[in-house]
Amino acid sequence: MIRAVKGTRDLLPPSTEVWNSVEEAARRVFRAYNYREIRTPILEETQLFARGVGEETDIVTKEMYTFEDRDGSSLTLRPEATASVIRAYIEHRLDQRPGVQKLYYLGPMFRRERPQKGRYRQFFQIGAEAIGSESPFVDAEVIEMVMEFFRAIGLEGFQLLLNSVGCPKCRPVYIARLREELAKAAPSMCADCRRRVETNPLRVLDCKVPEDQPIVEALPSILDHLDPECRAHFDAVRQSLTDRGIAFELRPRLVRGLDYYMRTTFEVVHGALGAQNSVLGGGRYDGLAESLGSKVPAPGIGFSIGEDRLVMSLEETRGEEFKPQLCLFIAPLGERALRESALLARDLRRLGISVEIAADARLKRALELANKLAARYALILGEDEIASGKYTLKNMATGEQVSIAREELPARLGRG
RNA sequence: GUGGGUGUAGCUCAGCUUGGUAGAGCGUCGGAUUGUGGUUCCGAACGUCGCGGGUUCGAAUCCCGUCACCCACCCCA
Numbered sequence A: 001m002i003r004a005v006k007g008t009r010d011l012l013p014p015s016t017e018v019w020n021s022v023e024e025a026a027r028r029v030f031r032a033y034n035y036r037e038i039r040t041p042i043l044e045e046t047q048l049f050a051r052g053v054g055e056e057t058d059i060v061t062k063e064m065y066t067f068e069d070r071d072g073s074s075l076t077l078r079p080e081a082t083a084s085v086i087r088a089y090i091e092h093r094l095d096q097r098p099g100v101q102k103l104y105y106l107g108p109m110f111r112r113e114r115p116q117k118g119r120y121r122q123f124f125q126i127g128a129e130a131i132g133s134e135s136p137f138v139d140a141e142v143i144e145m146v147m148e149f150f151r152a153i154g155l156e157g158f159q160l161l162l163n164s165v166g167c168p169k170c171r172p173v174y175i176a177r178l179r180e181e182l183a184k185a186a187p188s189m190c191a192d193c194r195r196r197v198e199t200n201p202l203r204v205l206d207c208k209v210p211e212d213q214p215i216v217e218a219l220p221s222i223l224d225h226l227d228p229e230c231r232a233h234f235d236a237v238r239q240s241l242t243d244r245g246i247a248f249e250l251r252p253r254l255v256r257g258l259d260y261y262m263r264t265t266f267e268v269v270h271g272a273l274g275a276q277n278s279v280l281g282g283g284r285y286d287g288l289a290e291s292l293g294s295k296v297p298a299p300g301i302g303f304s305i306g307e308d309r310l311v312m313s314l315e316e317t318r319g320e321e322f323k324p325q326l327c328l329f330i331a332p333l334g335e336r337a338l339r340e341s342a343l344l345a346r347d348l349r350r351l352g353i354s355v356e357i358a359a360d361a362r363l364k365r366a367l368e369l370a371n372k373l374a375a376r377y378a379l380i381l382g383e384d385e386i387a388s389g390k391y392t393l394k395n396m397a398t399g400e401q402v403s404i405a406r407e408e409l410p411a412r413l414g415r416g
Numbered sequence B: 001g002u003g004g005g006u007g008u009a010g011c012u013c014a015g016c017u018u019g020g021u022a023g024a025g026c027g028u029c030g031g032a033u034u035g036u037g038g039u040u041c042c043g044a045a046c047g048u049c050g051c052g053g054g055u056u057c058g059a060a061u062c063c064c065g066u067c068a069c070c071c072a073c074c075c076c077a
Helices: A015-032 A046-053 A058-063 A082-091 A136-153 A171-188 A191-199 A210-218 A228-243 A307-322 A335-350 A363-372 A383-388 A406-413
Strands: A043-045 A065-068 A074-077 A101-110 A122-131 A158-164 A262-270 A278-284 A300-306 A326-332 A355-357 A375-381 A390-395 A401-405
Touching (some): A015 A101, A015 A122, A015 A307, A046 A058, A046 A074, A046 A082, A082 A101, A082 A122, A122 A136, A122 A307, A136 A228, A136 A278, A136 A300, A158 A228, A171 A191, A171 A210, A228 A262, A278 A307, A300 A307, A326 A363, A335 A355, A335 A375, A335 A383, A335 A406, A363 A375, A375 A383, A375 A406, A383 A390, A401 A406
Parallel strands (some): A326 A355, A326 A375
Antiparallel strands (some): A043 A074, A065 A074, A101 A122, A122 A300, A158 A262, A262 A278, A278 A300, A375 A390, A390 A401
């Protein structure tokens, strides 16, 4: 038997209904913030990610789906979308368009990791980027938009974590300071941390081993090492969030795994997701365009939402609410009735009313099916009804039946 | 890449310790007479017991190998 490849999966109804309502809500909310959709290719030149995401990151060193095209060029299935969006911004000179470029995207990303709960090799992200401004006001607005989106889909029980990771000027100073401290503390820490001291000292801050926590908490905070510009930026972001009534938790030890982040970084975590509890990651990336070879600067901030994880947490708490309903189930009795119901169904469907027809079932069987499909109404269409012109409409919830003329049906059924 | 767990009907699982050629619930399909669902009752279909090898008169059950899936680490969405 041929199966879906490891780490990929089929999304089936009724789950796809949840996916659709999540995506519809995102489009609606983002549009209200004047974001518009961008669709970039799923395939890019490998160099885009190598340079954009960072040569030394885990994504680039071991997680990319990279292959050689027939002409010998190296292509990669996108592991994330920000680099592509910036590439498109540069390529199409969007900096020449008026105002801040606000773009959103949604679609599949690919990383060749070992799958586990909430982690897939093909996974879906919904993200947005605001490019062309360094203003902390934009940072706060982007975060507010995310919060409004979560509110729109009714997500609860999440936490917004906020930090600043400084900039290429002040971060190295901090990392040097961190290394000094770690040189002393590392020997008594876990094996992973001892390794991280060499590879990526910032990651030590993210250590989850309980025994290491006292040491981690005593390490110097990056927030004490921001240079004046980064400091002012971060203060302004926090002030604007407070002005907007957005609750956040300051997490000086929040670090991100992609190289391009600077200054503001944020994350949203949700319980009931297993070990992969992060549903959103985002931050500012003012230097990304230049590292992709752009002559024009493109300071920006954005986020990406792990749609798989988001849907998972929605389904955990309120999966029932997304069950779609069938409005009308038609049970035709006999050939004439079947032909008549085809025309009736088409007319109702034109009005947006969902209709199903039992093409070949006895009445009992048809009603059984109507019940299983959770139809709100069943329409019984037999010889009597055709003769009299009055159809029998049954309310499936109450069992109540009324005799109704064809013309009255749309009003009676309402929309949907 | 590393560790642990699990593979038996469409789904959820029992049976495995103490080998004797497969079960339950749900679902699907049919029936309980004429054009009335949800409840109930009766019945049916569906299994190379993940795969390969070994031990044995006999293997879902014991042994070896292998594959797949899940969870966790790493890292991230």
